[in-house]
Structure formats: structure tokens, C-alpha cells
Amino acid sequence: MSSESSDQVLDYPLRAPSALEPPAEWDRLRQGCPVAHVRLPSGDKAVLLTRYNDVRQVLSDPRFSRNLAQDGAARITTNEGGSVFENPEAASLAGGESHQRWRRLINRAFTVKRIQALQTKIETMANHLVDEMVKKGPPADLVSDFAFPLPVWVIADLLGIAVTDREKLAYWSNAMLTMTQFTQEEVNQAQMEFAHFLMGHIAAKRANPGDDLLSELITATDKEDVLTERELIMTAQGILVAGHETTSNMIGKMMSMLLSDRSRWERLLANPSLIRTAVEESLRFDANMGFGLPRFISEDTEVAGQPLPRGTTVICSMSSANRDESFFEGASEMKLDRTPNAHITFGAGAHSCLGQALARTELQTTLQVLLKRLPTLDLAVKPEELPRREGLLVGGIEKVLVRW
Template sequence: MDASTTPSAPAAVDPAELFADPYAVYARLREAGPVHRFTGTDGLPAWLVTRYDDVRQALADPRLSLDKAHAKPGGYRGLALPPALDANLLNMDPPDHTRIRRLVSQAFTPRRIARLREPVRRTADALLDAVAPLGRADLIADYAAPLPIAVICELLGVAEDDRPDFRSWTDALVVPDPARPDGAREAVRALLAYFAGLLARKRAEPADDLLSALIAVRDEEDRLSEDELMSLAFLILFAGYENTVHLIGNAVLALLLDPPQLAALRADPARTGAAVEELLRYDGPVPLAIRRFPTEDVTIGGVAVPAGETVLLSLAAAHRDPRRFPEPDRLDLGRDGAGHLALGHGIHYCIGAPLARLEAEIALTALLDRLPGLALDVPVDALRHRPSMRTRGLLALPVRF
């Protein structure tokens, strides 16, 4: 396509097929062209970018804004949040993004993440202690979901007694109950009230946790506002919980479906860190990067995209692009994992990436160490993924061991 090319009609996508096998849908679109007008499963229009080079360049293009102020009315905008939770890094461009990220990096340090290694392993072992005598488990409900919420509560300084409520609110956001249409809205209100109280307690009695550190950080006279602190706490909770649950679940399923790769990893647990990079590429938890809005007319992959329209960058399509990854549909734990985009690229690279890697590595190592004979307990075609274009994750993962 040349710079003047505009697709004549939105690409047709079957939502059921997209939820069940996004890679087949994105492969067809990727080979048909680098950029498509696209109607999402929510019925809203967007531009979908499918090829690795274009996606990587677009992730770092300053003309593609995360700020919803640049969006035309009627496009895809993502999760609607109250203003106190909306002032987060996923909705910001420089200079605000630069200022907040600089402050956060003073508190969210590699040393703080490294100190979580032992608590993560203890939590993983405690969860496995509970299921090991049973010989069967749902690895989502019994392991992949409770592990990251416990880690986030430890990181933020949430008291033990508050953690059951914290988990229920998070679940209401991640897996809305169709019988309770207002459940997600109620959960947001409850979290907002809880974080307000928690921040007040941390101000009065600072502790050795991330929230206390975020309250204390300064850059000369600059510091985080109350809404910025609330939004950061919510972002750490929501993104850190949901994405890590799906990363662990998808990784375990990929290994169970490829016994030689599973056996090789069992035989050499030291390879688990490198294996996580290939598992992120192969079936990562985030099929689409956070939506972007061009601040001016731009050309992506030779296609003209008008200012203000919604641009969706398909990480799932980019990660299976044979132009970048040979035999991309094959899981290869020996592959050089450098270059995957699952954790972003450019100034919006995931600030929680070291924690996500740490949790996934420990979760897989503990699982393979503690549960010999691990295998699916249902036919693979009985497994169901969440009906979401935005996330890639299993509703349940029944296993035996």
C-alpha cells in the first residue's frame, strides 16, 4: 500500500472466532495487509496494525497519544474510570508521563522487586501445599489467580484482614458477573474508598511498602498528587493482577500442550527465566496494546490514518509475524526471546515488567517442582478463554497430577 491508501471497508471479524483463536484471525489480517479499518467486538471502529515492524515503530511513535483528549467521539476508548483513578500512566503523554514515571521509579526499584522473591515463593508453595494432596486442581482459581493478588497486597501494604475483600473487588472487575450488571461499578467505588483510607493510614504511619514510598517520593518540590497516587495504586492492582493471572495460565497450558518442551524445562529449571520470554511471545496475556490516538494525520505501514481515530496495535499478530520470528506458531523455549513486545516498547514500556517476570518464573518453577505428572484433566477443546478482545486468558485450567 502507498501513503494514500485507505481500506474501503472495515475488516469483518467473528467475535467467537477471535476469542477462541485470535492468532488465526490476526494471521489472515496480517497477510492481507499491514493496517485495517476494524470494528471491534464492542462494535466501535478502530485501525488495527498487524505486522511486527509497524507495531514496534508505532509503540514508540510520539504522534500516537495515550491521552483520551485526542480521541474523536465515538471511537474505542477502553475502560471508563472515575477521574480519581483515570490519572494513570496508561492515559498520559509527556511531560506528565515523564514526571510521574520519574517519581514512581524512585519507589518501584529493582531492589524492592528483588525483595519479593522469597515472599512469592512462600506464597506459591502454600498454594501448592493446599492442592498437592488432592491430585486435581483448577490452576486458575487455585494458583494463578491467588498468587499475584497476594503479591500485590504485599507490595502495596494491604493488611491480611483486608485481602479477601480486595480479591473480591478485583475479581468483580476482571470477571464481571452477568447476574450483577452493576458489580464492576460497585467494585470500583469500593476500591476508591479503600485506597483513600489506605493512603491516609500510610501517611499517618508509613511502613516499608510501595505505597508509603510513593507518598514520600519527591523531585525537588514536585511530588505525586492524591489522584495520581490513587490512580497508580489502582493501575498496579488491576494490570499487575489480571495480566499475571493470564501469563501464568497461558504459559502452563502452552507447556502442557507441548510435552517435549515441558520435559526439557523440567529437566533444566535454570532455563525458566528465558522460557518466560518465549511464553510471553507465544501466547501473552495482552493481545492488543493500550489504544492510541494520532495527534495528527499519520501513515502506518503505508496506510493513511486520520488524527483522532483509534489505533489498536496487535501484539498477538506481531508476535506471530514470520517476517520477525521464524516458525512463529511453534513454541520454542530455546528461541532467542529478545524483541517480543508483550511488555511494551519505548517510553510506555511496562514499569512492572520485572515483577511480572519474577512472578511467572517462580510460579512455573514451583509448579513443575511440586506437581509431577502434571496434565490436562479435560479435553483441550473443553477449555474456554475469556470473551475479551483486550485480554487473552483462560476461564479455568483443570489439571491432574
């Protein structure tokens, strides 16, 4: 792409040929226009970063705010209330000392011990879902039969929420991740119902604490670090939305990547010790991660040698950064044994994903169980026919039909 094309304004998100392939523009932008001007679904303008080092720089810089509720920040969506990025109450936890304090508390709750204890339950849940699939017989939809219910069960278990509520939880989290799929009225209604549900759930936990993360946060002994009611609701909401939606989608995408070229699946069957690196490579190779992470620049700065004035909204494309040939050798190839693999799928810096250890455990356990239980697993449709999920901030595949 020539330098004069930096004046061109692209419609964002960029279109891709299929659910597993990257937009054609990524290569051109990384090579010739690493700071590109884009138009968001709302019609507002922003700047798109596509190179690894630039994305990492912005995500790691504490001066760049996650809070898009500020004056001058671009709106992501056409909804008046905006997206999950434009929620002013969530923004109160998004920066400064309050964020550090909140993150310290949540980190304390996301212990290695808790995740190890969950691992056994995840395996049991995964095996139960495979039993149900086998009972019904092929073809099965890996999304609705496996990838969707598993993380909801895990998050519900983590927060001590009854599994019977998982359909409602999924609807609410979709509404909070909308770009174009829901009306403003539907988003407002979902947020109100979600908050009301969580208020009742928190009250029940306060009266009768259990062995779950929410009870632990409520009964925190360090009185200076006790979360307020509003912070508890925002935390539970954040864990539910981030922990279920992204992992559900990633299971569907990971399995589609591995089965779209079945030699990858065969290699894992022959050598299950590659499961850990295969999960990391699936996270890196994912071309359909979704919107990316927006940041609002609060002071004049420079990225990739170009000045970015205060008040600019920047979209960081981790998917494109993870395909940067200048950082990853053979970036356009899926190498199941790639090591090291410093992908930035979970972000970088002070705001990197708190639940990444849990997500990795779910993805690794998924592979272990499916390789063992359904070794003949295969896609029942052509890879290019896999239907992309539309209208949400996170990327995914609507349906992954498989046989065995």
C-alpha cells in the same frame, strides 16, 4: 487477503478457535491487510495493526496518545463511562511531562532490590499454594488455586495491603477491565468503592508508613515530585489492576501452553536452565493476550505505507505482532530456547509496562516451584476444551484443571 478487502470492516476482538490458538485472520491480515478496519464492541470504528514493525512504531511514537477520553476517540465499550482506557483521570497521567514525572517516581520505587526481596516471598507463597493443592488432591484448578491468589498476594504485599482484602480487589479490577461483562452501574459502583478503599489505605499509610511501595511514594523526600492524593489513588489502582489481572491470566496461559504439548514440560524438567527463555517464549507465543493497546492519533501520519488521518483510533495487537513470521523465525512454533526474543508483550517505548520485571520474576518463580514440586503435572482436560475468559480487556482462561 486481497487489497480490496481493506475496505471490509471486521468485528473486533476477532474470534479464535480456542483459548490457546490465534484467530485465523491474523496471518491473512499481516500478509495482505496490515492496516485493517474494525468495529469495536461499542459500535465505533477503529484501525487494527497486526505486523510487528507497525505495532512497535505506533507504541513507540509519543505523538500517539493513550488517552481515549479525548473528543473524536473511539469508545471501546458500550458503557457510558467506558473502559480503563477511557478514564479521563487516568488519562491525566497518560502523556507529556506529567507522565514522565510519574514514571520516574514509580521506576524509583520498582527497584531491583525491592523485586529481589519480593522473590523470596513469592517462592514462599507459591510453595504454600502447592501445599494446599496437594492437601486437597487432584484434580485442581490452577487458576483459582494458584494463578489467581499468587499475584494478588504479591501486589498486596508490595502496596502494604492486607491479604484479606484480595477478593474485593479482584472484583474491582475486573470491573475496570470490562468490555461487556459488567453494567455501567456496576462499573461506577466498583470505581467508587475502589477509590474509597484506597483513600482509607493511603491515610493509614500516611499516619503509619511501612516498608512498602505506597509508603515510599507518600513519603517521597523530593517535594517537587510528591504525588497528589488523586495521583496516589490512580497509581495504586493501576498497579493493582495491571499487576494482578495480567499476571494471574499469564500464569494460567503459560502453564496451559507448556502442558498442552507435554514434551515442552518434559524438556523443562530435564533442563531447568531453560526457565527464563521459556517464560519469554510463553509471553511471545500467547495468542490470547486480550484486546491489545489502543492509541489515538493526534496528527496525520503514515503506517505501513498507508495514510492515517488525525483523529484515527488505532488498536495495536501485540499478540499478532509477536506471531509475525517476517520478524520471528518459525513464529508459529513455541521454541523454549528462543534467543534473542524481542517480543512486545509488555508494549514498547515510553509506555512499556513498568511492572515487567516483577511479572517476569513471578512467572519464573511459578515455573521453578511447580517443576520441582509437581513434576508429573498434566492437564486434566483436552487443550481445546480450556474455557476462555470472556468480556474483559485482558485475555485469559477461566479454569485450568490439572492432575499429577
